[in-house]
Amino acid sequence: MRLSRVRFVLVEPSLSANMGAVARAMKTMGLTQLVLxxxxxxxxxxxxxxxxGADDLxxxxxxCDSLTEALSGCRLVIGSSARARSLAWPEVDPAGCAAQLLQESVQGEVALLLGRERSxxxxxxxxxxxxxxxxxTNPDYSSLNIAAAAQVFAYELRRTALQWQAEAQIPARAPGRNPALELSRAERDETDETDERADLATADEMAxxxxxxxxxxxxxxxADPAQSGTLxxxxxxxxxxxxxDRTELNILRGILSAAAGRKRPDRFRR
Known part of the structure; x- marks a missing residue:
């Protein structure tokens, strides 16, 4: 299991009691990285x-003083929010969230982002x-304590990890195949996908x-910085x-530098 590569990042938690409760929720499910x-x-x-008993966490x-610092080195970040947004964002349910985080953790650090208790x-x-x-949650009463939300996600992560671990141990039934060399379907999918995108730009590099x-x-x-929030x-x-990935990001930054006139290809110089 790669739970050790999953960060739970709390943004501006207001109550120390909630920080302690989140630590407890994490430790019961085998998670160890808490970032405040x-x-x-x-x-x-x-x-x-x-x-x-989760004092060690x-x-x-x-x-951290900034979210960029908290997410440094993370190749995947998933944010939890109870509010619908005017600008739609790609969504996954808690089970899908756990699967995505665990798949990506094969190649590096990942993070689940939890917001303020009130907003x-x-x-x-x-x-x-x-x-x-x-x-x-119940649409008539969707208020959920941050520690309760953390427990839901922590449970889904552990449940998914244990399920994949169990699948990897199921013997292959086809004659002549060696179960010791078999990967579970989840692991095959995981390996195929992550090997192709091993060098993704991290959250701090994207920032x-x-x-x-x-x-x-x-x-x-x-664009006018004062009026371009939606853009x-x-x-x-x-x-x-x-x-x-990092190479593609370097290309994009090179294009930006050229567009701003700081770097011009030789063939365009006069």
Whole structure:
């Protein structure tokens, strides 16, 4: 199981008790990476009490000043939100979220992003995500504590990992085949897909590209930074969907530099 490569990232959690409860939810399912972005309270006695034995996760939790720092090195980011968005984002349910995270963890770090207790994730924070995931709650009362949401996702991750592990141990029935050399169907699909995209740009690399893109669009007069919020989100959604690798990202940044006049191919110089 590759649960050790899955980060749970909490954005500006307001209550220390919730941080402790999330740590407990994670540890019960074998998850170990907790990341806190600008927590509003310090880890205190209340957090330790709610952790109920998951003190080690709190002690080793990474505390970050920015979301870009928290997602550094992650090849896949999925954000959890209870709110529908005016700009549609690719969505997966919690089971699909677990499967996507585990598949991608074959090649590197991945993250599940959980927003503030009261207001969730902003659109700008969601723009760091490749997918949105939502828990199918009662539409008449959809309020779900962040630790309860974390427990749902943690359970789905462990359930999926155990299921794939069990499938890998099922003997092949066809005569003349060696079960020890067989991969489960999930693992075959996983291997085929991830081997082809082993060098995907990470979240922090994409953040650098987005900054470059927005700067260039302003320099060439295509967009006004003060009035282009929707354009920014649409462009981020476009490139998140494309998921460029590092070589492709370097090509795109070269194009941006050329468009801004900082780098011109020799054949165009006079």
């Amino acid at each position: 972005v600008r927590p509003q309270q310090a880890i205190d006695a209340e957090a330790l009490a709610r952790a109920a 709190l002690a080793q939790a990474m505390v 969730g994730l902003t659109n700008d924070e969601l723009s760091h995500c490749h997918f949105l995931t939502r828990i199918a 650098g590209f987005y900054g470059h893109l927005e700067q260039t669009l302003a320099q060439i007069g295509f 920014r989100l649409r462009l981020r959604r476009l490139f998140n969907r494309a998921r460029p």
